[in-house]
């Protein structure tokens with residue numbers, strides 16, 4: 565029993581049964597509901613640690629529910645993983661832009677689901693609108709601002725993009741060449757050691773609260789950003 569409470573909002577009973585069974589085996593307390601209205605009632609009764617939200621629901625869609633929760637102060641911090649049968653990229657983007665922490669495409673294995681849940685719960689990251697918060701670091705993509713433990717810090721444009729990329733993709737390892745593609749852009753010709761130079765600068769800026777340790781060097785491969793050290 566790990567004591568974490570998960571709210572599962574899913575109208576398809578075979579999926580509901582499979583997920584509930586698997587997560588109960590993992591020690592989670594699972595509340596199952598079939599639509600938005602009963603989800604709201606359940607949240608009011610017991611705030612969950614995480615919500616698994618089906619995209620296609622009767623009456624109110626998963627996306628509308630998600631948007632409502634992210635607007636509401638009492639629910640905006642609850643991490644949400646979207647369960648979707650849709651594989652189109654634009655739906656994933658819409659979900660993530662609306663504040664989902666992750667999405668998983670049906671059909672999925674319970675093993676995969678369980679790993680995603682653990683990652684989201686461990687990450688402790690929250691994304692609200694244009695703001696991403698991990699530990700004491702808060703980054704606002706729109707305003708181009710970063711706060712470290714409430715104090716504003718000044719980052720160069722490359723350090724900002726690098727931190728934004730890391731915070732949106734925590735707990736994954738990226739090689740220098742991948743970082744060059746994602747952060748600098750595929751058409752730029754930049755040497756790989758440039759990445760190290762900017763990582764060094766970024767670490768220096770994050771050092772005051774020990775957050776430089778969140779940028780981890782993965783020997784002979786690249787870097788990983790993680791709140792867990």
Ligand code: CA
Nearest residue numbers: 575618620621
């Ligand atoms: Ca459905």
